[in-house]
Amino acid sequence: MKPAELTQTISDTLPALRKSERKVADFVLKNPMQLIRMRIVDLAQEAEVSEPTVVRFCRAVGCHGFQDFKLALAQQLAASPSYGQIAVTEGDSTREYTHKVFDSTIDTLLKVRESLEIERLDSAVAAICTAERVEFYGFGASAAVAFDAQHKFFRLQITSAAYSDPHLQNMSATSLHSGDVVVAISQSGRTRALIDSMELVKQAGGIVIAIAPSGSPIARNASIAIEVDAKEDIKIYTPLSSRIAHLAVIDVLAIGVAKKKGPQLQQHLQKLQEGLASLRSP
């Protein structure tokens, strides 16, 4: 039993359930949190059915029994904490919206983690390792991601740059050599200027790795598309969790490159760390 999608499974199974079992399903979907502290008799009473019906319901959704079901549900709820209602609302207290921001971020990360295509990541790491230059392009909120990436890869002894200015991007793109890599980062996946830059990169023989929503123009035009779909809290109109998902993807690439570079890199990083120590107060 994989807990990741239990509530989903329940919803899917709903039409195939019998009338009384559906009563159980309704209650479960409405009060998943409560359920964790309930015994089978309580649930039977609340849903106005008999205990065996509850067991039959649990079996119907793929669990071995009631305990198994409860455990699976508990796990799912713990994994995506504010399941169902992560949008921040007017009346939220500071504690509430703080939790919601973190929870929705975690939620996004869990979703993205599952949806990443491993082969694409491998190709991307391989491309970065063989490139002479690696550049990161992004606008708006993705600019910060690009600079973060530049900083990270620079530390890994990769000649890297980050540009959030379309002119600089274009100038740099035309000077790339065959095999060089550009990582195009976009939350919308449809920023025109970025698409233009990508075109120039490809003309120069460069490889474009895109971190963008699946099926978006930027993902489609890339040599290697790492598709990241992060639903945003629309009401706020400021990208919240998706750029964090992008950063996590960058981290994965960085780790991949670090692994490929092997042990001599460790020494380099060690030295860097020691160098930085002198800039710090004791």
Next chain:
Amino acid sequence: MKPAELTQTISDTLPALRKSERKVADFVLKNPMQLIRMRIVDLAQEAEVSEPTVVRFCRAVGCHGFQDFKLALAQQLAASPSYGQIAVTEGDSTREYTHKVFDSTIDTLLKVRESLEIERLDSAVAAICTAERVEFYGFGASAAVAFDAQHKFFRLQITSAAYSDPHLQNMSATSLHSGDVVVAISQSGRTRALIDSMELVKQAGGIVIAIAPSGSPIARNASIAIEVDAKEDIKIYTPLSSRIAHLAVIDVLAIGVAKKKGPQLQQHLQKLQEGLASLRSP
């Protein structure tokens, strides 16, 4: 019973436990995953103690009984998936280290979420809302965080800037007015140049909000310290999850400010969004 820290609680309680109970604790800490599918008799057998001892152990760590304990453990494990061994190792496949990067990031976020001081966040939001200017200072990896924050708050109609150059920081700091806010972001919490800038800010009558490790010089010298402790994967020497935690904190502040600014801000954001649409391909 808060599941967030059960294994931690077990470790903490360890010295206070009796010999046979400790056997149970050892087994639990070593095989937390397995335990979820075990009954009390199985655990008793594996740990080579009697069943009542297991129950006593559960009570000792603050749970109501064995079931309660199992549930709490299941929740914690679901929340921090690769609990215990998130460090990336040589032999990891791409799939494995990808998961580990995401999991450790999630782990960090969960920990930070619990440790944040709500009152500090409230003070910080209040200070930002009343300030005429808000600036973000950070070096290295925190520079990207600073720029991200600048971008975010700029969208919220806050006059904001971000500097990752100590000279620019100092120049800007001296020109601040009373009540203006500087957010100092640091992963080490001991960058000398940043401490110097903070001093200038305070001399100019500005408020310094620090996002830094607890107890660090930067946290101690700040007007409002938002303490973020994110353990890093030391082997890689490149900040991984802590900057993501910092970004999440920035998000929380941004949401707080957005809420305080109220509905007229929504219209502004809507307009911004529409403006950006023209830069995108259809």
Next chain:
DNA sequence: AAATTCGTGTAAAAAATTTACAAGAATTAG
């Protein structure tokens, strides 16, 4: 060295879950 406290297991009781079965509702075929 004796007494008391503490720790642990055995065995019995209680609680909870699951199975077996039967009664009633619904549906379909005659």
Next chain:
DNA sequence: CTAATTCTTGTAAATTTTTTACACGAATTT
């Protein structure tokens, strides 16, 4: 439209699982 069959649901019993009560042995203190 009625009868038969199938499907649905609950009652009650059986089983499993957990918890409590108690007693014995070890350890510690006076």
